[in-house]
Amino acid sequence: MRLRGKTAIITGASSGIGEAAARRFAREGANVILSGRRVNLLDGLAEDIRANGRLAEYIAGDVTNPEHFPALTELALATTGRLDIAFNNAGIMGEETPVEDMSAENWMSVISTNLTSAFYAAKSQIPALKSQxxxxxxxxxxxxxxAIGLPGMGAYAASKAGLIGLVQVLAVELGASGIRVNALLPGGTRTGMLASGAEAAIASLHALKRMADPEEIASAALFLASDESRFMTGSAMTVDGGNSITKS
Ligand SMILES: NC(=O)c1ccc[n+]([C@@H]2O[C@H](COP(=O)([O-])OP(=O)(O)OC[C@H]3O[C@@H](n4cnc5c(N)ncnc54)[C@H](OP(=O)(O)O)[C@@H]3O)[C@@H](O)[C@H]2O)c1
Structure with a gap:
């Protein structure tokens, strides 16, 4: 029960890594506030978590909407009186296109979903964390x-690298307030994000020669959420099956 009595916001909770983290955090005692756009999936997940004795609420919304994050924070405070953890995890891959052929719409969509959303998230979550x-x-x-430049992923790579820069700045801005800020860097993970049929090629990029299950990434998120990582902040923590050190 590493998160007993804590409240966690989890975005991208309707599937994949976020769903696995929501289930895991709740098993560890957390009450969870869930976000995603697919309301039926959020509803089913919240039902499952409530059936296991934890509070689970959700808002179906879009992380590119600046009003979505304040609503999540307000829901956490209104239902549990606190906010301790936010796993800002929602993301998209976008088009796989070389930069010279990439549409500006794809660039803007990936950057706003993966990176600008993090700015909205932090802005709404920091005051609640500071207050406790x-x-x-x-x-x-x-x-x-x-660690890797994959062709066709210019917008995605820029958004994910940008998150690490944001995390480093937030960590120094918020350290004295007792707020830890870390980036989690999964390797290839079996979720709906990756095209079916690509598993063997993706697995070969990793020293472990396999992809991760979402639960393995959720375990790392739990570590960062819990007091077990209490001296970690500003980190870019790879949980990548050796992807970043593999050249063969
Ligand atoms: N799978 C991998 O190999 C891998 C590797 C490294 C990093 N990641 C990162 O891990 C995170 C989770 O991805 P996943 O692999 O678990 O894939 P996933 O199953 O496709 O999950 C993505 C989640 O993000 C949500 N989302 C996407 N766009 C959104 C938007 N505009 N507004 C609200 N929610 C939105 C989706 O919910 P709705 O569709 O319901 O809105 C879904 O819950 C992403 O940030 C991804 O970039 C994945």
Whole structure:
């Protein structure tokens, strides 16, 4: 019960890594505030979590909408009186296109979903964390744009690298307030984000020669959310099956 009595916001909770983290955080005692656009998936997940005795509420909304994050924070405060953790995890890959052929619409869509949303998230979450003298902010970045340049992923790589810069600044701005801020960098993970049929090629990029299950990334998010990582802030934590050190 590493998160007993804590309240966590989790974005991208309707599937994949976010869904696995919501289930895991709740099993560890957290009450969870869920975000995504697919309302039926959020509803089913919240039902499952409530059936196991934790509070679970959700707002179906778009992370590119500046009003979505204040609404999530207000829901956390209204239902549980606190906010301790935010796993800002929602993201999209966008078009796989070389930069010279990439549409400006794709660039803007990926940057606003993956990076500008993090700015909105932090702005709304920081005052709530400050008011109770601390907490943990986690942003899902990627091995793409950190250790590896993958062709066709210019917007995605830029957005995920940008998150690491934002995390470093937030960590120094908020450290004295007891707020820790870290980036989580998963390797290839079996979720709906990756095209089916690409598994063997993606697995080969990793030293472990396999992809992760979402639960393995959720375990790392739990570590960053919990007091077990209490001396970690400003980190870009790879959980990548050795992807970043593999050249063969
Ligand atoms: N899978 C990988 O190999 C991998 C590797 C490194 C990093 N990541 C990162 O991990 C995070 C989670 O991805 P995943 O692999 O778990 O894929 P996923 O199953 O496709 O999950 C993406 C989540 O983001 C939400 N989302 C996307 N756009 C949104 C928007 N505009 N507004 C609100 N929610 C939005 C989706 O919810 P709705 O569709 O319901 O809105 C969904 O819950 C992403 O940031 C991704 O970049 C993934």
């Amino acid at each position: 003298s601390g907490g943990s902010l986690i942003f899902t970045s990627s091995f793409v744009g950190h």
